[in-house]
Amino acid sequence: MDGEAPPGVVVVQLDEDPDWQDRLRRGSAVPLAFRSWGQAATGRLGLLRGVLTLLDSRVVCPPDELAGCVRSLSLLNPVVVSTRRDGAAVRALLEAGAFNVLDRDESPGVLAARLGADLRWLRRSGRPAAAGAVPAATAPSFRTQALLLDVLCSLRGPVCCHDIRRLLGTPASPMSLPALRARIQRLAPHLAGEGLTCLRSGRWGADTISVHSSGGAVGRAA
Known part of the structure; x- marks a missing residue:
């Protein structure tokens, strides 16, 4: 494309x-x-x-x-x-x-x-698409990592990990939660470059994921 x-x-x-x-x-x-x-x-x-x-x-x-x-x-x-x-x-x-x-x-x-x-x-x-927040020059080269970074940077509120895992896998075979956690951890430097940090709140085998400005004020996930 x-x-x-x-x-x-x-x-x-x-x-x-x-x-x-x-x-x-x-x-x-x-x-x-x-x-x-x-x-x-x-x-x-x-x-x-x-x-x-x-x-x-x-x-x-x-x-x-x-x-x-x-x-x-x-x-x-x-x-x-x-x-x-x-x-x-x-x-x-x-x-x-x-x-x-x-x-x-x-x-x-x-x-x-x-x-x-x-x-x-x-x-x-003038309603924008949800994703598309990360400049291509700063995105990871691996496409699913670039997609995950794009999604994280454009979150407008907390989301359940299942929604992201399904997107990065398929509805029948979503990405595993440990794999998602590892990918988010590897994206920390990229998020920091955008002035953001990702927070996870785990409960009953699922994470709630949100993204905030690194300065402590709620960012795009507010």
């Missing part, structure tokens, strides 16, 4: 559905890029802000599982979900931070029109 203009919408399918993908592509006037989970995460680095992520789920899964995916991808960009509509699921997804929830069974033209409307609203509002 180096040297390419960023797409309007990055589509991440949790379950492959080539027919739906082709119909959406043909019906959309908005530039779309279909990416795997890992490609959407690490490939996000260096793109312009304002990109929207469409998280598509063909198979009805427990709302809390899909909500967890929303929380993870929302660390990078605003997330719209396309799934089979269910009132309880819609509420859970919106509470998890979804920008919008669409019925994937609607016609491709309707879906594309709604995506276009969401994208235009984001661009008019």
